[in-house]
Amino acid sequence: MTGGLDVVVAVRDGAAHLPTFLASARRNVAPGIRFVVVDDASRDGTADVLEAADDLPLDVVRGTEHRGVAASRNVALERCDARFVTFVDVDDWCAPGHLPALLTHAERVGAGMLRTDHVRVDGLRRTPERAPWDGPRGVVVPGRAGIGDAGGRALVDYPYLWAAVLDRTQVAPGLLRFDEDLRTAADRPWFWRLHLADVTCAVVDSPGYFYRRSAGSGSLTQSGEDRLLDFLPAYHRILDQALADGDLVVERRAVYGACRIVDFHVAKRDRLRPRLRRQLLAGAALLLARGSDEAFAAGVAGVPASGRRVLRGLREVGAAADAGAAA
Known part of the structure; x- marks a missing residue:
């Protein structure tokens, strides 16, 4: 070297x-x-x-x-x-x-x-x-x-x-x-x-x-291409790392980051074709279903008030989907 x-x-x-x-x-x-x-x-x-x-x-x-x-x-x-x-x-x-x-x-x-x-x-x-x-x-x-x-x-x-x-x-x-x-x-x-x-x-x-x-x-970030949705698997990997780390503070930070980026993309979802819009919402729901309730509460609290209700709804949908798959 x-x-x-x-x-x-x-x-x-x-x-x-x-x-x-x-x-x-x-x-x-x-x-x-x-x-x-x-x-x-x-x-x-x-x-x-x-x-x-x-x-x-x-x-x-x-x-x-x-x-x-x-x-x-x-x-x-x-x-x-x-x-x-x-x-x-x-x-x-x-x-x-x-x-x-x-x-x-x-x-x-x-x-x-x-x-x-x-x-x-x-x-x-x-x-x-x-x-x-x-x-x-x-x-x-x-x-x-x-x-x-x-x-x-x-x-x-x-x-x-x-x-x-x-x-x-x-x-x-x-x-x-x-x-x-x-x-x-x-x-x-x-x-x-x-x-x-x-x-x-x-x-x-x-x-x-x-x-x-x-x-x-x-x-x-200024396009409507389907590869834009790669932020979803990217944040799943971040959560994988944070959850494996075992520190609740780290988990809160990772969930907060997921909440922020989902809020950003969901707010701009109208730029996407209907198929990609559905994929965005379904993928965001599964992402936000991850992590503890405490981490999600801390994470969503840092999002502008206009997006919190949507994110909470997506987490509920994702949790229900997870429960259905487990059953």
């Missing part, structure tokens, strides 16, 4: 966004920084654009079969040989010097998992967003300190891979693998696994990552 920073980039049909990404990469080249790019069997001009960028430290892997973003990231991680690793999405960009600054922070602070801020991009609007951490910045703390109890925001529910730097000398390789059957939301159980394993973490000021949320950027 060498020093430096490997930047994992998974791309599929990203030719339209690659010029912005490559321009950003050129403003972040520094000794020890390399971009590990996995082209997930793109059907557009992605391969040609990447091949032409021979002035950049790119390690490009071209897949011949579409496997999904989680599998692409796993392929990239297997090729990484730097001590530190982070992620970049091709439809986003970094401010000049952002990646070298992250590497400096990671080397100085010494946490297994470094978290940072970002800038949300909605069209022409730029909104700085701070990582959800009320403690001192630049101070190493146990990973479980980033879980917290039900209510508010916590690091464990800040599922942005590009707002994290991992020290591979402190993180077991198995913890970094993504669940390849999740087409989206694979980052959520991934972060939970790291925090429950108590990988040390720290938060630093470095709002140099620009996260594009504009319509047309390819963001799944």
Whole structure:
């Protein structure tokens, strides 16, 4: 394992966004920084654009079969040989010097998992967003300190891979693998696994990552595709981890997260086709039926009042379905 920073980039049909990404990469080249790019069997001009960028430290892997973003990231991680690793999405960009600054922070602070801020991009609007951490910045703390109890925001529910730097000398390789059957939301159980394993973490000021949320950027949360529902199995895995952990506070946090994300998607269910709407409600009912009554009461209390009645109703439907299946 060498020093430096490997930047994992998974791309599929990203030719339209690659010029912005490559321009950003050129403003972040520094000794020890390399971009590990996995082209997930793109059907557009992605391969040609990447091949032409021979002035950049790119390690490009071209897949011949579409496997999904989680599998692409796993392929990239297997090729990484730097001590530190982070992620970049091709439809986003970094401010000049952002990646070298992250590497400096990671080397100085010494946490297994470094978290940072970002800038949300909605069209022409730029909104700085701070990582959800009320403690001192630049101070190493146990990973479980980033879980917290039900209510508010916590690091464990800040599922942005590009707002994290991992020290591979402190993180077991198995913890970094993504669940390849999740087409989206694979980052959520991934972060939970790291925090429950108590990988040390720290938060630093470095709002140099620009996260594009504009319509047309390819963001799944702005689409009505069926893979949007992958948040359901993702949260089942989070609950699996939390319940196996056996700490009621952890369980409350996990149930609270499930309540919040179900409330978000159910409130926007009209954007889905009728079949997907039914699948969303049925799947949400089974998800919310999990966990103790105490954990659910704490979790649903943190949801806006407008959604609590719906969530309670879904939990009742899910519990009845579970009881029927058991009978």
